[in-house]
């Protein structure tokens with residue numbers, strides 16, 4: 549794979565410290581601590597009726613926070629709440645649970661990668677927060693015991709890294725999400741003394757990751773920084789993380805979960821979500837419907853991505869334009885080119901530049917019978933690399949394609965998964981050779 553190098557940076561460093569071979573083993577060991585059985589144990593505990601639906605500020609909510617603290621206390625993180633405690637208290641008896649893994653690079657440890665999940669839910673449900681029936685315990689197994697379980701698994705894996713990444717990683721269990729994103733909003737405005745000098749530079753929000761179907765994970769926020777999609781795809785395809793999910797990139801940015809206060813605060817942020825369902829905000833969102841096997845791959849992707857961002861000196865830079873984009877923007881950009889356009893070059897590909905991801909042009913047309921079509925390229929694919937070289941722009945990629953010989957290997961992303969595709973010019977018809985000179989000029993910009 550062309551772009552699976554970021555974790556390799558960590559691996560290279562570890563290899564230097566620990567001797568060859570050992571590093572990959574150690575990272576693999578950290579990933580292997582993420583298990584469906586552990587995730588199931590946490591979901592079952594948090595979705596127990598004893599917690600009465602974990603409403604923020606109630607005794608059930610407080611008991612759920614205590615359960616989380618009991619689970620994370622042995623993991624070697626630093627309590628990052630008020631006065632050396634795990635809790636950041638706010639509002640009417642609400643509490644975030646905060647745990648810090650201090651970064652090892654003194655120059656970057658002040659920058660925070662925040663990985664969060666809300667642990668509260670709607671208690672017994674009212675007409676304001678439930679689709680009913682009201683008055684019964686809403687266990688919120690998917691919403692969001694699943695995210696909490698995944699996050700505890702991420703912590704356990706982080707603890708097993710032979711040393712922490714350069715930047716600090718803050719694990720946050722938010723309270724009061726269901727009351728209006730209260731916990732994450734509070735944190736963005738006001739941080740406990742330990743974190744006052746720290747600055748969030750990236751965040752991941754896990755909300756409802758318990759219903760993975762057909763390995764399809766919905767990803768919000770990938771356009772909040774240039775290169776974020778490419779980095780996430782690399783993490784998803786890293787063999788050590790073994791996530792291998794199908795990523796559905798959703799371009800809408802809604803004020804509906806804890807990613808929003810971060811994005812509003814100009815912090816590049818991703819949210820992972822396995823989709824809505826008929827039990828959403830009803831008492832029937834319970835453990836028997838959770839796909840426990842689906843939580844580990846999402847946790848491993850979270851781990852790989854958080855670690856990569858925390859380790860790589862170049863941090864993602866916030867891209868404000870993302871807030872003005874939506875799925876309508878996506879549809880316009882990915883729209884197939886109507887047939888009968890100008891030359892498509894000898895490979896038979898038309899691409900379109902994406903202003904949000906300049907290095908990964910979108911394939912919008914593939915000529916029938918062309919080398920690209922024969923090799924299996926499809927409209928909607930993203931071109932990540934030509935012969936293992938990642939271009940900085942669409943123009944650079946068009947040039948790389950033009951300069952290639954009669955055989956050209958491209959790295960392509962299709963719904964979050966990468967594949968290597970080798971295109972071959974089998975025979976030159978008189979028509980196609982006449983097109984050679986203007987090969988791939990058909991690739992055009994669209995903005």
Ligand SMILES: [Zn+2]
Pocket residue numbers: 691726829
């Ligand atoms: Zn909810």
